[in-house]
Amino acid sequence: MKSEPDTYSYADLEADGSTYWEGVRNYVARNAMRAMKTGDRVFFYHSQMKPPGIAGVAEVVEEAYPDHTAWEVGSKYFDPKSTAEAPRWDMVDLAPVQAFEELVSLVELKANPALEGMAVTQKGQRVSVLPVTEAEYEEVVRMAAAKATS
């Protein structure tokens, strides 16, 4: 899951203890959230950074439910097409699990042949919530651990 750290960073998640992931306004991203189960691990990705990359691991503590910010007139996430009767957008709740000692950068993800098919490394990917396979998850965690001990 991508976030601009200037808006909401991994450190913010640690400070808050948990958060609701508001503002997803893309169907592919929404559907990815709907597929999440309580306890699922999530990579917290810092976008718009130099460099961009994965800052740590979070977990799903509440499965998808309507994103109320879509109903709030004046919110930057307001969407008149989403109603209480027919909510269009969902959010999940996340809690921090483990901050990586060092960011695992997008460049490093792309350079790892084991992650060739990982969604976030695919050219042109603009979706803010992307799937991660079990094997990709293990590989990224391994990369983070290797950086921490080097």
Place this chain on the structure above:
DNA sequence: GCCAACGTTGGC
């Protein structure tokens, strides 16, 4: 229901 125009995302 097609598709051009438009807006946004996000790496570089």
Place this chain on the structure above:
DNA sequence: GCCAACGTTGGC
């Protein structure tokens, strides 16, 4: 700050 990618919108 630029611009490619691509999702969304809206006219027809």
